[in-house]
Amino acid sequence: MVKNPGFFIAGAVPRGPGALTDFGYAMERHILEAVSLGLGTCWLGGTFSRSAFSRAMGLRDGELLPAVSPLGIPAAEKSLVDGVLSFAARSRLRRPWKEIFHRGRPGVPLSPGEAGAYAEVLECVRMAPSALNRQPWRVVREESADVFHFYIVSEGGGGEIRLPEIDIGIALCHFELAAGALGLSGSWSGKTGSGGVEGWTHILTWEGR
Ligand SMILES: Cc1cc2nc3c(=O)[nH]c(=O)nc-3n(C[C@H](O)[C@H](O)[C@H](O)COP(=O)(O)O)c2cc1C
Structure with a gap:
């Protein structure tokens, strides 16, 4: 679970073919870099306030803010709620x-x-x-x-x-x-x-x- 993160990684892209794929690629590079520094991250494409982030980032006409990730220190131990949430998201399971x-x-x-x-x-x-x-x-x-x-x-x-x-x-x-x-x-x-x-x-x- 993400609690009071002080920082976020976010980005905006101009609408157009390939833009969301470019965004996914670039954002994941940032996320992996953060993880390699020992920071905790979590992709959020739905459960965040897109309008609040768009305002804070000064999103221009024709731009999209596809997703964000909080950036913080990972908790040493996962709570029961974390377990339930990650089970609900089918976390860690992957297709064969x-x-x-x-x-x-x-x-x-x-x-x-x-x-x-x-x-x-x-x-x-x-x-x-x-x-x-x-x-x-x-x-x-x-x-x-x-x-x-x-x-x-x-x-x-x-x-x-x-x-x-x-x-x-x-x-x-x-x-x-x-x-x-x-x-x-x-x-x-x-x-x-x-x-x-x-x-x-x-x-x-x-x-x-
Ligand atoms: C583009 C994208 C959007 C996501 N949006 C959300 C989200 O809004 N809320 C959330 O809790 N997790 C979100 N996730 C996280 C996924 O649910 C998670 O990566 C997936 O269940 C695998 O979990 P695991 O890496 O812990 O195994 C998102 C992941 C991606 C790649």
Whole structure:
């Protein structure tokens, strides 16, 4: 539970294609940096006063404030209420590999063994936080190359703040940081190549070198 945080991380983005994904990526980098300093954080995309933050940040026309995170010292012990709240949010549970990582095409599961050097990278993606822990993204690895296509599989409601777009930005951030830490080089591209999938929205593709 977050109690009287003195500080928040927040950001605003101009409305437009890709903005929420950029925000998710950039905000997660800040959050991970804070966590590496021993600070406590928590993504808040719903349970905060967007209007109060928008006023405090002087949000301009055409800008969105998608989410914030309190910043504080983590409590040494979790309370009973914390336990109940994290249970309600399905905290720590994650979808199994076979549901989210695929080989060649959706429906063919990719095992950690088949992911090779990228197994740890994908595990970091799997553990990425997402709104309501929905993990609304899927990854398809090409059959015989370290090429990974990232898709959104859920629309996430009709509002302006489409949380799945933020969630996939977080997942991309985890992928890139983990690949970098393991010395796996590559770059992002917008091309779907052979990876177009009906009903899923392609966001980005990692082309390993
Ligand atoms: C974009 C986004 C929005 C979120 N919004 C909220 C929120 O409004 N309130 C909240 O308590 N948790 C929020 N969360 C936290 C998620 O519920 C949490 O990351 C998820 O349940 C996984 O929990 P765990 O990392 O503790 O396992 C949000 C997470 C993300 C990524």
